[in-house]
Amino acid sequence: xxxxxxDLPLTYRILHEPRAVFGLIVLALMLLAAVFAPWxxxxxxxxQDLLSSFLPPSWQANGDPFFLLGTDNLGRDIVxxxxxxxxxxxxxxxxxxxxxxxLGTVLGMLxxxxxxxxxxxxxxxxxxxxxxxxxxxxxxxxxxxxxxLHAVIIAIVIIDWTRFCRVIRAETMVQKERDYVAxxxxxxxxRVRILFQEIFPNLIxxxxxxxxxxxxxxxxxxxxxxxxxxxxxxxxxxWGNLIQEGRQYIHQVPWLLGLPVACVVLTVLGLNALGDGIxxxxxxxxxx
Amino acid sequence: MTKILAVRDLHLAMRTGEKLVPVLRGINLNLPQGExxxxxxxxxxxxxxxxxxxxxxxPPNAVVxxxxxxxxxxxxxxxxxxxxxxxxxRSGISLIPQDPMTSLNPVKKIGKQMVEILQLAHxxxxxxxxxxxxxxxAEVRIKKPKEVLKQYPHHLSGGMRQRVLIAMAFSSEPGIxxxxxxxxxxxxxxxxxxxxxxxDLQKERxxxxxxxxxxLGVVAKLCDKVSLMHSGMILEQGLVSEVFHSPSHPYTRxxxxxxxxxxxxxxxxxxxxxxxxxxxxxxxxxxxxQRQV
Amino acid sequence: xxxxxLINRLLLALPTLLGAVTITFVLLRVVPGDPIAMMTGPGATxxxxxxxxxxxxxxxxxxxxxxxxxxxxxxxxxGTSISLRQDVGELIAGRLxxxxxxxxxxxxxxxxxxxxxALKGVYWRDRWPERLIDSFIGVIVAIxxxxxxxxxxxxxxxxxxxxxxxxxxxxxxxxxxWTNFYLIESLLRGRFEVTRSVLYHMVLPAVSLALPxxxxxxxxxxxxxxxxxxxxxxxxxxxxxxxxxxxxxREALRNALVPATALSGVQFTFLIGGTVLxxxxxxxxxxxxxxxxxxxxxxxxxxxxxxxxxxxxxxxxNLFIDICITLIDPRLRYA
Numbered sequence: 001x002x003x004x005x006x007d008l009p010l011t012y013r014i015l016h017e018p019r020a021v022f023g024l025i026v027l028a029l030m031l032l033a034a035v036f037a038p039w040x041x042x043x044x045x046x047x048q049d050l051l052s053s054f055l056p057p058s059w060q061a062n063g064d065p066f067f068l069l070g071t072d073n074l075g076r077d078i079v080x081x082x083x084x085x086x087x088x089x090x091x092x093x094x095x096x097x098x099x100x101x102x103l104g105t106v107l108g109m110l111x112x113x114x115x116x117x118x119x120x121x122x123x124x125x126x127x128x129x130x131x132x133x134x135x136x137x138x139x140x141x142x143x144x145x146x147x148x149l150h151a152v153i154i155a156i157v158i159i160d161w162t163r164f165c166r167v168i169r170a171e172t173m174v175q176k177e178r179d180y181v182a183x184x185x186x187x188x189x190x191r192v193r194i195l196f197q198e199i200f201p202n203l204i205x206x207x208x209x210x211x212x213x214x215x216x217x218x219x220x221x222x223x224x225x226x227x228x229x230x231x232x233x234x235x236x237x238x239w240g241n242l243i244q245e246g247r248q249y250i251h252q253v254p255w256l257l258g259l260p261v262a263c264v265v266l267t268v269l270g271l272n273a274l275g276d277g278i279x280x281x282x283x284x285x286x287x288x
Numbered sequence: 289m290t291k292i293l294a295v296r297d298l299h300l301a302m303r304t305g306e307k308l309v310p311v312l313r314g315i316n317l318n319l320p321q322g323e324x325x326x327x328x329x330x331x332x333x334x335x336x337x338x339x340x341x342x343x344x345x346x347p348p349n350a351v352v353x354x355x356x357x358x359x360x361x362x363x364x365x366x367x368x369x370x371x372x373x374x375x376x377x378r379s380g381i382s383l384i385p386q387d388p389m390t391s392l393n394p395v396k397k398i399g400k401q402m403v404e405i406l407q408l409a410h411x412x413x414x415x416x417x418x419x420x421x422x423x424x425x426a427e428v429r430i431k432k433p434k435e436v437l438k439q440y441p442h443h444l445s446g447g448m449r450q451r452v453l454i455a456m457a458f459s460s461e462p463g464i465x466x467x468x469x470x471x472x473x474x475x476x477x478x479x480x481x482x483x484x485x486x487x488d489l490q491k492e493r494x495x496x497x498x499x500x501x502x503x504l505g506v507v508a509k510l511c512d513k514v515s516l517m518h519s520g521m522i523l524e525q526g527l528v529s530e531v532f533h534s535p536s537h538p539y540t541r542x543x544x545x546x547x548x549x550x551x552x553x554x555x556x557x558x559x560x561x562x563x564x565x566x567x568x569x570x571x572x573x574x575x576x577x578q579r580q581v
Numbered sequence: 582x583x584x585x586x587l588i589n590r591l592l593l594a595l596p597t598l599l600g601a602v603t604i605t606f607v608l609l610r611v612v613p614g615d616p617i618a619m620m621t622g623p624g625a626t627x628x629x630x631x632x633x634x635x636x637x638x639x640x641x642x643x644x645x646x647x648x649x650x651x652x653x654x655x656x657x658x659x660g661t662s663i664s665l666r667q668d669v670g671e672l673i674a675g676r677l678x679x680x681x682x683x684x685x686x687x688x689x690x691x692x693x694x695x696x697x698x699a700l701k702g703v704y705w706r707d708r709w710p711e712r713l714i715d716s717f718i719g720v721i722v723a724i725x726x727x728x729x730x731x732x733x734x735x736x737x738x739x740x741x742x743x744x745x746x747x748x749x750x751x752x753x754x755x756x757x758x759w760t761n762f763y764l765i766e767s768l769l770r771g772r773f774e775v776t777r778s779v780l781y782h783m784v785l786p787a788v789s790l791a792l793p794x795x796x797x798x799x800x801x802x803x804x805x806x807x808x809x810x811x812x813x814x815x816x817x818x819x820x821x822x823x824x825x826x827x828x829x830x831r832e833a834l835r836n837a838l839v840p841a842t843a844l845s846g847v848q849f850t851f852l853i854g855g856t857v858l859x860x861x862x863x864x865x866x867x868x869x870x871x872x873x874x875x876x877x878x879x880x881x882x883x884x885x886x887x888x889x890x891x892x893x894x895x896x897x898x899n900l901f902i903d904i905c906i907t908l909i910d911p912r913l914r915y916a
Contacts, residue, residue, distance in 0.1 A: 128600045130847070135857045136872055136891060140884065143876045144608055220725050224858060227727075228873055243731065247862065250746075254739040261731045265724060272723035345819045348707065378822030390813040395835045395911055405821055440911045453817075460821075 013281045020281065023212070023274020026267060033086040041080035045237040048074045057255060072245055072256055082263060084237040089267065092149065092222040093215040096156035100218075101211055103157060104164025105203070111165070112172025113195045123169070126162045134159050135224065142225055149236075152225050156218050163217075164210055171206055175199045205282045209275050216271035223264050239264050291360060292464050292496040293319040293342065298355035299579075300334075300341060300520075308351065311337050313520040313575050315355070319464065322494040324487075326507035326528070328543070329517035335500045338517075339466045341366060342498070343383055361463025361496075379409040379460040384467040384486070388449035388474070392441040398452055399437030402459065409460045424455040428485060447478035451485065458489055464496040471506065483510060504547055508532060516540050519572035538564060590903060594896040601892040602885070606650065609881050610643050637663065637882075650885070659889075660882035664875070669886040673868060677890065678761035679749060680856050680867030684894075686764075686783055687790035687852060694791070695798035702799070703806045703829055714799075721796035726855040730789035730862040737785060744785050747864040750778040786863045794852045798845045805837040805844075812836075839910045846902040850895045 014020045033040060055071040069078040111122040138155045145151035175181065176199070184194045219239075226240020227247075239260040246257025300312035312334050319325050329335045340346050342357055344366055356367035361380030385391040393401055402421035403414065410417065418437070425433035428451040441449060450470065457465050467486065471479040487510055490497055499511055507514050507528060515525045516539065524537040535541045542564060634640045637660075638649055653660060659669035702714040724732075738746035750756070750763065756775045760766050764783075767775035809815065810833055818832050856869035864870070868887055875883040907913045 128597060128604075134851075135854050136888065139857070139873060139876050140605065140608060140888075143879070216723075220727065224727055227858075228861065229877065247731075247734075250734065250739055254735060257731065258735050261728065261735065265728055265732065268725075268728070269720070269723050276719070343820045345816060378820065381820070383817060383820040385813055385817055387813055391817050393814045393818075393832055393836070395839075395909070408821060408823075442912045 010281065014278060017277040017281050019273040020277025023270045023272070023277060026270025027274065030086050030090050030267060033083045034090040037083050037087045041077070041083045043077035043080040045076060045080040045084040048076055056253070069259060070253070070255060072242070072253075073249060078242075078256070078259060081237040081242060082239070082259060085239040085242060085260065085263070088149070088236065088238045089219045089222060089264075092152055092156070093218045096153045096160075096218040096221075097211050097214040099153065099157045100160045100214060101164050101207060104161035105168050105207060107161070108165040108168030109172050109195055109200070109203070112169040113176060113191075113199065115173075119169070122165065126165055129159075129162045138221055138225065139228060152222050155225070156221050159221075160214060160217060163214065164207075167206065167210060168203060171203055172199060175202050178202075205278075209279045209282070212271055212275035212278065216268045216275075219264065219267055219271075290321045291318060292321050292323075293317065293360070293498070294358045295338075295342070296355050296358070298338075298341065298357060299353040300337060300346075301351050301353050302347075303349045303351060308353065310353075310572075310576055311350070311520050312341070313572060315520075315522055317498075317515065317522070317525075319496050319498065321463070321496055322490075323513060324490060324497045324499055324511045326511035326514040327498060327500045327517060328502060328504060328507055328514060330502055333517040334520040335517050336468060337520075339383075339468050339498065339500050343381060343466055359464065380463050382457040382460060382462045382465055384450075384454055384457045384465060384470040386469045386472055388446050388453055391453055392449055394441050396440075397437070398439055398441065398444075402437070402452075402456060405456055405459055421459075424459050425452070427458075427489070428452070428455040430455075446474055447482065450474060450478075450482055454482070454485060454489070458493070458495070461493070462495065464498065465490075466498050466500070468500045469502070472501075472503075486510070504532075504543060516543070518568045521572060521575070523568075539568060586907075587900075587904075590900055594900070597896065598889070598892055602651075602654070602889055603647075605885055605888045606647055607643070609884060610646070637661070654889075659886040662875075662880055662883040664878040664880040664883070669882050672871070672883065673886050673890055675761055676866060676868045676871050678763075679865065680860070680869060682762060682764050682779075683783060683787060683790070683860070683865065683867060684853055684856060687787040688794070688849065690787055691791040691794040691798060691852070695795045695802060698795070698799040699802035699806055700829060700834070702803045703810065703833075704826065706807070706810075714803075718796045718800050718803075721792050722800065724793070726789050726793050726852075727858045727862070729792050730786065730859045733785045733789055734862070745782045746785060748782060749866055750775065750782050754778055782863075782865075786859050786865055789859050789862075790852050790855050793855075794845075794848050797848045798841070801845045802837060802841040805841040806833055809833040809837040835909060839906060842902060842906050842909065846899065849898050849902060853891065853894050853898065 049071070053071055053073055057070045069082070071077055072081070107122050111119040138159055141155040141158060142151045145154055172195075181194060181198060184198050189198070222238065223240035223243060226238045227244045229244060242260035243257060243264075246253070246260065250257055295315050295317035298312055298315040299310065301308040301310045303309075315338060317325070317338075327335045327338065337346075337350070340350075341352065342359065344364070346352075352366065352368045354368055356365055358365050359381060362378060363380070392398070399418065399421060402424065403417045406417045406420055410420070412420075421437060422433045425436055430436055430448065430451055436444065436448070436452070441452075444452065454470075470486065471482050474482060483506065486497070489495070499507070501507060511528050513526065514528050514531050515522045516531075516537065517523065518539055524531060524535065524540050531540060532544065535544060631640070638646055641649070650660070657670065659673070661667065662669050662672055665672060698714055698718065702711050705711045705714075733744075734746045737744040745751075754775055756763065756767065756772060758766055763779045764776060767773070767779065806829070810829070815828060815832060818828050823832070856867060857872055858869070859865070860867045860869035861873050868890060872884070872887045872891075874880075875887060
């Protein structure tokens with residue numbers, strides 16, 4: 001078992017943790033789809049063909065081999081829309097998670113390191129933030145900011161920085177008590193440098209875990225907002241738009257809902273497994 | 289004298305991964321009715337594990353590899369590969385634990401906890417059991433037993449809780465009690481009263497007690513016989529008076545020298561020498577190798 | 582338990598409530614969309630719009646609007662919905678029972694199954710049923726209620742169509758409710774066909790809401806139980822010959838519930854937030870569904886009333902959890 005071999009390099013141990021491998025495969029597939037979307041998709045995702053709307057997957061009766069997984073209500077190719085949807089999802093996941101991490105980590109580190117009034121102010125803000133229903137808040141926010149990908153990303157950052165802030169604050173407080181910080185203080189390094197050059201590197205493993213989990217959350221939030229009809233214009237292919245359309249025609253064309261839901265579920269499961277897997281490799285004691 | 293407890297050539301090991309790590313190495317112990325037997329050793333010597341084998345509450349990864357424990361009061365035999373319990377069951381043996389603060393269920397009233405234990409051995413209306421519990425508390429010299437029964441553990445001091453636990457241990461009229469360092473967690477002044485209480489209750493009932501401790505002073509006051517343990521082996525066994533006056537094993541001698549005495553200068557206080565420690569561990573290792581051959 | 586503790590808790594909740602009201606109020610006043618324009622349509626004259634603006638108090642400064650709004654709140658006046666042209670208080674009062682029934686049932690399902698999973702997992706510790714339960718919990722916990730709702734619709738509504746997936750009850754049944762608590766009211770009035778239909782329609786949304794909460798609670802409770810099983814008083818109970826089942830249920834469980842309830846308390850409020858989407862997906866006529874419509878229509882008074890309602894629900898759930906913990910743990914009762 002790789003668990004008991006802390007001497008092996010981290011990447012090796014991660015590659016021998018089945019959950020992490022599953023997550024990496026899912027992430028790699030998404031990355032592939034996102035980067036090579038124009039070459040991978042057989043059709044333009046926006047190209048409408050009203051004559052061939054609601055085509056079933058190609059292997060079913062009436063299926064057209066030209067449209068592998070069928071078409072939607074406007075005759076758009078579902079495979080292409082799913083592939084472009086992965087692109088949108090990945091952009092939102094990466095950008096929103098990174099920005100939320102940046103904001104939350106900086107505030108969390110400041111609160112954990114300086115304590116006192118700084119800590120009280122930041123922690124209070126986190127408490128008030130957490131007392132809002134997150135879904136409702138995100139919907140209100142997007143309504144305020146207006147539709148569009150940037151609005152979704154801003155909404156996710158504004159809501160989810162607290163996740164990073166709480167955990168990073170606690171971990172910073174733990175690290176602060178370690179010997180290496182004490183010796184840095186004795187040498188006389190400035191406090192800001194201690195925080196960002198000495199403590200921060202020790203927060204990175206935890207940060208990676210949080211980032212992975214947050215990517216999954218961001219994808220779900222994007223899907224939710226598209227589903228409610230607030231995310232992006234409905235001609236941008238996103239999984240949430242597909243789900244929203246699918247919900248309307250659920251009895252005629254259940255695959256229209258089923259396929260994007262499967263994509264989101266698989267992605268979320270994969271990112272969660274990756275986060276849990278890395279967490280287990282980094283710190284076997286926290287396992288449930 | 290009837291023999292209450294017999295431990296014969298007991299070997300115990302802990303399973304860690306694939307390996308079996310020996311914890312007890314050929315323990316022999318005989319306790320006749322009414323004897324108070326001190327089991328002395330430093331932490332890690334295996335004395336608590338020995339108590340747990342006798343009580344049959346081993347952790348799941350502990351294995352009896354050879355030998356057996358016969359307990360007359362429970363009619364049980366614990367040996368490698370399983371255990372046999374007669375219908376007398378558990379009420380023939382009980383435990384006075386080390387830490388009174390964590391040994392009572394914090395969310396149940398004292399009365400309820402005592403009645404539940406009494407129900408195991410006695411049948412009768414709840415009223416009668418309640419009175420029996422009250423009488424038991426009075427016996428361990430708790431002043432207002434009726435009120436204590438209605439209280440939760442956190443209302444009581446450490447000494448009070450240990451009295452309650454002693455009352456619980458004696459409540460099933462067990463033939464033998466394992467006392468696992470019952471005074472270690474208490475204040476010095478309370479310690480003495482609790483020890484006297486155990487001694488008095490033992491005398492009245494002629495109970496057999498296996499008294500686990502690391503404190504030779506307590507052994508001198510309380511016990512008839514004593515066994516000294518190190519690395520899962522008994523190094524010396526005998527009457528307290530004999531062992532204390534003419535110890536035969538160097539380890540015993542060094543332990544006796546380590547007891548601080550006000551009538552001797554502090555320089556005489558010698559810790560157990562390191563070379564003696566490592567010598568004992570070597571012996572244990574040699575013993576393991578010989579058994580493997 | 583002292584009443585002072587309760588009163589103190591309620592007073593502490595007031596600033597949070599005020600914070601929630603203020604933030605929504607400020608957020609909504611910077612909305613670019615004009616609710617009056619949306620309401621009147623292109624045919625309205627300048628004078629009409631100005632009159633409506635004055636009617637809803639939108640012609641005054643934000644600070645004045647806020648003071649007026651707070652004053653109205655104290656007299657129990659939540660304002661008038663712009664899109665539905667009804668009193669916000671009445672609108673919410675009509676929809677709230679729907680959500681409350683759904684939430685209560687979902688929480689009961691979550692807690693019930695969490696207890697079963699955790700207790701079975703601890704009973705079968707280190708054997709294959711425990712590993713099965715752990716992986717089951719691991720999968721459930723990763724997927725949010727929103728995706729559960731869609732998956733359940735696909736599986737039990739479309740693939741094997743055994744469950745209703747839309748609305749609160751069969752539209753063919755007519756039931757003139759006085760309170761809108763259909764479940765309780767139909768039981769009390771002996772209209773069991775209504776109870777049946779309402780329960781039947783509730784299964785999928787309630788299960789969707791319950792699953793993530795169940796998984797988290799089960800995981801927390803299980804680790805608390807395992808920690809409890811290593812304690813001294815459990816060892817002592819074993820020496821007395823109590824069986825493993827009895828030790829788990831009658832000795833460890835109540836002790837484990839204290840930290841487990843405290844740790845999973847937040848998750849119960851997440852369930853309330855989840856109603857927004859789950860009600861939307863199942864066309865369930867509660868306040869969550871209403872909230873989405875209100876946001877889409879830029880219905881400022883209604884959004885404010887709903888956010889306030891959610892905040893109050895959050896606070897009540899937290900209070901309920903605190904009371905539960907004090908009831909379970911005698912050590913906290915006199916503190």
